[in-house]
Amino acid sequence: MHTKIVRVEGNLSKISEEFINGPVAFPTETVYGLGASVWREDLIKKVFEIKNRPQDNPLIVHVSSLDMLRKCIVGDIPEVYNELINEFWPGPLTLLFKKAANLPYSVTAGSEYVAVRMPDHKDILRVIDYLGEPIVGPSANKSGRPSPTTAQHVFDDLNGDVSLIIDGGMCEKGIESTIVNGILDTPLLLRAGAISYEEVKEYIPQLEIHGGSGTVDGTIAPGTRYKHYSPTATVIMITGTKEAIRQKLFTVASLSKALDKDIVCAESKIAFGFLLPDEYQNIIQSPDMVYLLGNNTKEAAHRIFDGLRYLDRHVSVIYTVEIEKTKEGRGVMDRLTKATTHFI
Numbered sequence: 271m272h273t274k275i276v277r278v279e280g281n282l283s284k285i286s287e288e289f290i291n292g293p294v295a296f297p298t299e300t301v302y303g304l305g306a307s308v309w310r311e312d313l314i315k316k317v318f319e320i321k322n323r324p325q326d327n328p329l330i331v332h333v334s335s336l337d338m339l340r341k342c343i344v345g346d347i348p349e350v351y352n353e354l355i356n357e358f359w360p361g362p363l364t365l366l367f368k369k370a371a372n373l374p375y376s377v378t379a380g381s382e383y384v385a386v387r388m389p390d391h392k393d394i395l396r397v398i399d400y401l402g403e404p405i406v407g408p409s410a411n412k413s414g415r416p417s418p419t420t421a422q423h424v425f426d427d428l429n430g431d432v433s434l435i436i437d438g439g440m441c442e443k444g445i446e447s448t449i450v451n452g453i454l455d456t457p458l459l460l461r462a463g464a465i466s467y468e469e470v471k472e473y474i475p476q477l478e479i480h481g482g483s484g485t486v487d488g489t490i491a492p493g494t495r496y497k498h499y500s501p502t503a504t505v506i507m508i509t510g511t512k513e514a515i516r517q518k519l520f521t522v523a524s525l526s527k528a529l530d531k532d533i534v535c536a537e538s539k540i541a542f543g544f545l546l547p548d549e550y551q552n553i554i555q556s557p558d559m560v561y562l563l564g565n566n567t568k569e570a571a572h573r574i575f576d577g578l579r580y581l582d583r584h585v586s587v588i589y590t591v592e593i594e595k596t597k598e599g600r601g602v603m604d605r606l607t608k609a610t611t612h613f614i
Contacts, residue, residue, distance in 0.1 A: 273428065275421050275435045278393040282400050288434040289401055293317050295410040295424045296397065297438025298389040300362045300446050300464055301417040301575065302424050303332065303407030304432070305394075308342065314376045314406060320431045323413045328379035328492045329406040330364050330447070331386045334398035342384055342404055343367040350452040353473045360390035362443050362464035364492070366451040377406055385492050387447050393438040408492065409446065410435075416499050416578040416609070419444050423579055444572035445601045449492065450477070461492075462601040464571060499575070499609040501582035503543075507610040509592040518614060519546075519553050522589055543585030545577045547593060559584050567599035574602055578609060 278285065288294050293306045293316050304321060306313035308331055318325060333339045336347065336355075344367070347355070351365055369377075369384035378384050386404075389395065398405060409417040411427040418424045421437035428435075448463035450470055458480040459467050471477045508518045526542035543559035544550075547570060554560050561577040563570040570593060581588045590606055593599050 271430050271433055273425060273430060273432055273435060275425065275437050277437055278396055282396065285397055285434065285436060286400055289397075289405070291433070293320060293432055295421075295428060295432050295435040296394045296407070297421070297436055297441065298332075298391045298394055298407070299442045300389070301419055301441055301444070302410040302421070302435075303394075304410040304428075305332070305405040305407050307401070308373060308377055308404045308406055311374050311376050314374065317406060317408065318376075320428065321408060321411070321413045323408060325376075326379045327408075327413075328381060328385060329377050329408050330492050331377065331384055331404050332394065332398060332407045333386060333388050333404045334395045335388075338398070338404050339367075339386055339388075342370050342373055342386060344370060348453050350457070350474065354450070354452070354470065357473065358465055358469075359388040360395065361388070362390065362447040363387060363470070364447040364449045364461075364463075366449070366453065366460075368453070383451070385449060391438055391442075393436060397436070414500050416501055416575045416582070417446060418579075419575050423575070426579075440576070442572070444575060445598070445605060448601070450474070452477075462604045464598060464601060466597045467600055468597065499578070499605045501578050501588065501609065503582045503586055503588045504612070505578075505588045505590060505606075505610045506612045506614060507590050507592060507606060509613055515591050516550065516553060519550055519589070519591065522614075523554050526589075540585055542587050542589065543581040545574075545581060545588055545590040547591070550591060563593075563602075567593070567597045567602060570602045571598040574605055 293304050296303050296305050304317050306317050364385050364387040366383045366385050410424045411418050419441040421435050424435050443464040446463050448465040449461035451458050457474045457477045460480050508515050545561050547563045548565050561581055563573050595603050
């Protein structure tokens with residue numbers, strides 16, 4: 271299969287035709303998704319096959335209007351969600367609802383709940399409007415790999431597996447949506463993401479963080495049950511207080527400088543690279559590969575997957591550090607922790 275990369279402008283009709291024939295990769299403000307109509311079980315099956323995604327890992331449904339949402343759920347929108355929707359939709363917030371009877375169980379992995387969001391990206395909203403129906407949209411990568419935040423990332427993973435990639439530029443947020451089930455007796459944040467726990471808690475004061483696999487009271491949260499976000503390189507996270515991290519990082523950087531020239535790596539890679547917030551930049555005084563995550567958690571979220579993919583192309587071992595779990599930092603740490611092989 272020949273994979274093409276196109277822009278939405280001037281191609282809506284062609285894109286619509288491709289959605290009829292097979293899954294299409296598309297941009298959102300979080301990460302790129304792999305889309306198919308929620309009503310086409312044959313294409314949903316292809317989404318799972320292309321990604322090598324386990325069948326018990328549900329999919330997030332993407333809608334472009336509240337009327338479209340209502341076609342996927344039982345009854346009207348729960349009152350607990352009204353303020354959240356007004357504040358954060360379109361945006362990187364996924365909400366769980368009781369699924370409509372005619373919504374295929376292949377979308378929900380057999381659960382009676384369906385995860386839905388309205389993406390904040392004009393290109394995919396135009397496409398969904400044009401199609402006139404909701405689409406599923408897991409990340410457009412091979413399962414377990416770092417999520418794609420550019421069309422090139424998608425091409426790197428899915429070239430030959432999909433016919434079309436819609437290029438909408440680099441994703442604004444850079445990590446996946448936050449997932450909330452607000453209709454339980456105890457509302458739960460099931461996955462940290464681009465909207466912080468603190469932001470959601472302003473609207474649901476009783477919100478708690480679910481620390482398990484994402485499965486509770488019949489809820490199966492997409493993207494929480496399996497290992498995710500892993501590059502082929504070994505990822506080592508340096509933990510502790512900021513001062514302890516600085517000391518460990520200095521030692522690691524010194525050792526890597528001494529060892530790098532003596533280690534032969536496959537595919538012309540160098541041995542070590544670093545994925546770090548800007549505040550640690552001055553510690554790395556060697557020519558090691560360094561990808562900086564910026565000065566705050568928002569920038570770190572925007573850059574994390576691009577950084578993992580960039581370093582994965584060039585190094586065999588990636589050192590990163592623990593960051594504060596505030597604002598977007600909780601979501602960043604969730605991704606980094608899942609990508610990490612060893613902690614020191």
